């Protein structure tokens with residue numbers, strides 16, 4: 001894969017403490033492990049990687065990196081513990097690359113600095129993989145900052 005990174009996005013990466021190589025590595029390992037979401041329409045994917053303390057996501061097309069975002073909150077699992085029947089359509093625009101299942105929009109429990117709260121996640125019901133969209137990651141960043149401030 002030959003993924004371009006625009007100068008503008010590279011600056012955003014630097015501002016957020018990410019290195020280009022780190023992101024390209026993340027994409028490569030997501031490509032080989034299948035730990036990624038694929039758009040149900042189009043050729044965009046979201047790779048997931050990082051560590052226990054920071055989950056990093058890279059949004060990319062086959063030839064260009066589109067966005068990178070992260071959260072420090074740790075996703076524990078589905079809120080309520082298991083996938084229960086619901087009476088609304090929770091199918092997202094994404095599918096799990098590993099099994100092909102459509103990712104569901106479900107609440108997941110997220111924990112940070114001893115506080116656990118439910119928040120909207122993207123869930124593969126088969127693989128038990130959890131993802132967060134870029135919009136939700138922005139909200140999490142604010143929540144993380146508030147918790148960090150309280151602790152300080």
Ligand SMILES: [Zn+2]
Nearest residue numbers: 096099124127
């Ligand atoms: Zn899956």
